[in-house]
Amino acid sequence: MALLVSAKGSDLLAWRAAGDFAVTYRQRILDRMEFCPADEALAMLTWALHALEDLAVANDGFCSQCERMIAEVLECPETGQLRQLTREFFAGLYRQTALYHSAPAFFQFSQHFLQALAGALGRISRAQLEDAAARLPELALIALGPAGRQEFSPFCPLQFMLVHGEHSATDDGLIQRYATLLHEGFEACGLQVDTLVTPRNSQWRGSLAQWNQRMNRVLERGEFSEVVEILRLADQTQLDGAGEAGPVFRQRSLATLAASPLAMNNLVSRVVSLSNGIGMMGGLRFEKTGPFRGQFALLENALQPLSASMSAFGLLKQLEATPTPQRVRELLWRSELSVDMAERLLQAWHGLHERRLLGERDVHPDWRNGAPLHLDIEQMSMAEQEALRELLEAIGSVQHHLGLNFSGLEG
Secondary structure (H helix, E strand, C coil): CCCCCCCCCCCHHHHHHHHHHHHHHHHHHHHHHCCCCHHHHHHHHHHHHHHHHHHHHHHHHHHHHHHHHHHHHHHCCCHHHHHHHHHHHHHHHHHHHHHHCCHHHHHHHHHHHHHHHHHHHHHHHHHHHHHHHHHCCCEEEEEEHHHHCCCCCCCCCEEEEEEECCCCHHHHHHHHHHHHHHHHHHHHCCCCECCCCCCCCHHHEEEHHHHHHHHHHHHHHCCHHHHHHHHHHHCCEEEECCCCHHHHHHHHHHHHHHCCHHHHHHHHHHHHHCCCCECCCCCECCCCCCCCCCCEEHHHHHHHHHHHHHHHHHHHCCCCCCCHHHHHHHHHHCCCCCHHHHHHHHHHHHHHHHHHHHHHHHHCCCCCCCHHHEECHHHCCHHHHHHHHHHHHHHHHHHHHHHHHHHHHHC
């Protein structure tokens, strides 16, 4: 089955994938009917039609159920109930993924749920602050990392930050308290929260002016570790908040990073040096120590270099999109990628995330289990191993393409 069949819109690649799926499905039915008597052939066609209709009805029912749960989250008054809803929602998503193998569908619903959850926790946090909440300035809660790229699952530590309006210095403690309540709220819902990239820490919250000063100071000093941290802003999606703080911050921060030769050189040099999982002699790279010794590290050798390459292209070409598949398509529309390379990258994104999500399904709800991000190659067929190698080669190609683009820009 074509991996891109779940894409939508007028995208050439989506239509091609849909056509491939239809042709393949039709041919398999015809192959099974080849030696059937007429009555059996008719029965098989009828069965196939009803099976597709049943799948469509079941999928529509699942979508409606997700929408009802998201609406329930928005109205939920306390974190205990939110924790239960979170567990039930993702359990349903993993069941659906086992049926349809659709990473885009999983991440789309996951993102909607995460935004609803952020809104509910913001409301609950304000209620806990009681009358003092009225002094809070305009706030924008922004996700970074996997959630910032809209690739969130509960196996990912949630990274987020706060941008707020101007306020009195006496209210610094109030914003600190609000940020802490948010952090604790996500944890109370059972999610993993990054202990460093969180507005509970002062360097991940601030007004637009403070963020502007912070970014300029980091880029002027040029400390490697500080630049690496600030480049997390390349992947950001607003989870909660009204007003202009979030959109203005996104526009300014991305423009600042893109205009900084120091930041771009730091990012591109790190991205092109990441392993794409294929060694010097053409063999796959395996873990040499630890509990997953002898297995293939899916995050370090595949998911990370792919997403990082698209993040770098996002800054380098000033792309509008944030999710990786949309970035690939935007580069294609701008003629920055060939159709062949865009197809290979989209196949890589779909295939790798499908493996990741199916692995997570097997150990859900043990959200701290690292097994889904490691592949036992010996358990894979030769065809599966070859397919994996092709995906990794596509990632290596885009890393090389990124290096050439950046070198050309420098020249």
